[in-house]
Amino acid sequence: MTTEIEQGTGLSRRIWHPMAMVLWSAITLTAIGWSLGLPRTLGISYYPQQLLAILLGLSVTVAFLSLPVKGNGIREGRLPWLDLGLSALALLATVWIVWGYPTFVTQVFARKPEVWLPGLVMVLLLLEALRRATGWALVIIIAVFLLYALFGNMVPGRLQGRAQNWQVLSGYMALDSNGILGVPMAVAGTVVVSFILFGQLLNTTGGSNFFTDGALLLMGRFRGGAMKIAVLASGLFGSISGSAVANVAGTGVVTVPMIKRDGYPAHKAAAIEAVASTGGQLMPPVMGAAAFLMAEFLGVSYAAVALAALAPAILYYVALFIQADLEAAKLGIAPVPADQIPPKRAVGTGLHFLLCFAVLIYTLFALSWQPERAAVAATVTVILSALLFGYRGERPALLTILDSVPATGRAVIEILLISGGSGLVIGVLNVTGLSFNLTYALVQLGQGNLIALLALSALVCIVLGMGLPTLGVYVLLAALVAPALIETGVEPIAAHLYVLYFGMMSMITPPIAMAAFAAASIAGARPMATGFAAMRFGWAAYLMPVLFVFSPSLLLIGPGTAIALTIATATIGVWLISAAIAGYMAQRLSGPMRALFALAGLLALVPADAFPGAVYSDVIGALGGLVLIAMNFLSAKGKQPVESGT
Known part of the structure; x- marks a missing residue:
């Protein structure tokens, strides 16, 4: 059945969809060819940013072909002439940037129109394509960063930055390896x-x-x-x-x-x-x-x-x-x-x-x-x-x-598209000095107290992660939060895994828990009830990052004996706390027993090298937990199975 959109003006799906198929295929084949080093094998000399510009340009071009102005998913009806024009403009800007890149990249600060104009076009088209793909949240965040780059000198206090010329900023963002064509895109x-x-x-x-x-x-x-x-x-x-x-x-x-x-x-x-x-x-x-x-x-x-x-x-x-x-x-x-x-x-x-x-x-x-x-x-x-x-x-x-x-x-x-947008954020952080200022401000808020900084960082991670895609969440957090943790002496890989964990937990943490809400729609369940239940089932992800920040042995860093002891006691601790949360082991647990199981589990979870004397809490928690488990099984022996309930 022909839809109302299909009956309107614009390019028929029979025409634009094969074009999109070609562009989708070109993206995959270009990326795989680059991964295998085919250009070098064929003797083709190029800047890596030229290939990145091709991939980004193809993505923006096909985004205007296949993504509708409103709504989610792939376009089903006709392609409006405006979108066709925007798609052609994106392709033209891409060809221009790729063709002249070796010359243009050296003229970013010269403010020449042939450099900043295609750069400005690409930045604006990228933001609109990103809005169509992910919604307004990430675009608004990126826009705030870009406004800061232009007017950072007007921000009072520690976060004051260097204001950038808009022409220089356009060329820098589109051409420099610290901008759109940076690490996330690579x-x-x-x-x-x-x-x-x-x-x-x-x-x-x-x-x-x-x-x-x-x-x-x-x-x-x-x-x-x-x-x-x-x-x-x-x-x-x-x-x-x-x-x-x-x-x-x-x-x-x-x-x-x-x-x-x-x-x-x-x-x-x-x-x-x-x-x-x-x-x-x-x-x-x-x-x-x-x-x-x-x-x-x-x-x-x-x-x-x-x-x-x-x-x-x-x-x-x-x-x-x-x-x-x-x-x-x-x-x-x-x-x-x-x-x-x-x-x-x-x-x-x-x-x-x-x-x-x-x-x-x-x-x-x-x-x-x-x-x-x-x-x-x-x-x-x-x-x-x-x-x-x-x-x-x-x-x-x-x-x-x-x-x-x-x-x-x-x-x-x-x-x-998210990777290109992330490059805009990283570019602003680099060109304005905002990354240093934010790290300093976060450390000052934590007042040098690692526990306070971890709690504040976790809150920032979850708030920034609400409604944003995983990759965008991590790039923001790695740039804004991880350096502050590293500054206080946290192992770099532990700091990055910490922000990744808490950024991911935004997917199951209300009020915006995208994964929980998606599952709720499948189950026909209430979204908020599902979100809070997901927090309960995913409790380990809220606690585990704090533990490996204090004890790298949980990340398999350190002596083998320390790692083995940490994994063994952590497994017992996870079992005990899970039983306390479920309220059941061999039989239903009373309120006081649940509290004892949880306490023993927490003591066992604390790694032996987390702080001086932590090995004793490990032993007490593990042995005490095993005693509690044995008592529960002995108490349940000979009793009838629990009847089904809710």
């Missing part, structure tokens, strides 16, 4: 695109179905199996999806109804899915796009970031998994019906999908390849294994695999 244009392509091919070849079926096979026969399936499937899928909300949408449509069918309240079913999906971006080996950017900011390998993030991420999922199990026991939820569990033989046909992760881990950690090259190697492995073996008797068609190329380009538009 990471997004190589690493992120490569991993998104990997994820797309896993999805189209049946890999995502294999992991969901595998989780169902492994956990379906246990109590609360649907909840455990959600934890496993969402964690696996979330580590490659790059977006908590996209993960909720991708796996939640399967897992949330399953949990509800088990008799679990709708808001709690949605909360478990939201917390599991959010944690995927904290879980190695892939993690989210922000982790690759973190490696660039810190000047370390991605493998180092992934290794440091491993233990806290596992403890995060251990806490969620234990709570799912204990909640199921408390409510008397039975296993998934046998007829809904796929047979082992059928699931076994997809074991070859594990090979791509083996290749990814081997090339990343053993061969020390760049992440983008490792992702391409894993992608090739997915394609070959899927064509050779298929899944559950079906092999993907070659056309389906080829469709992943434009699909990837379409999927990364938002990330590339």
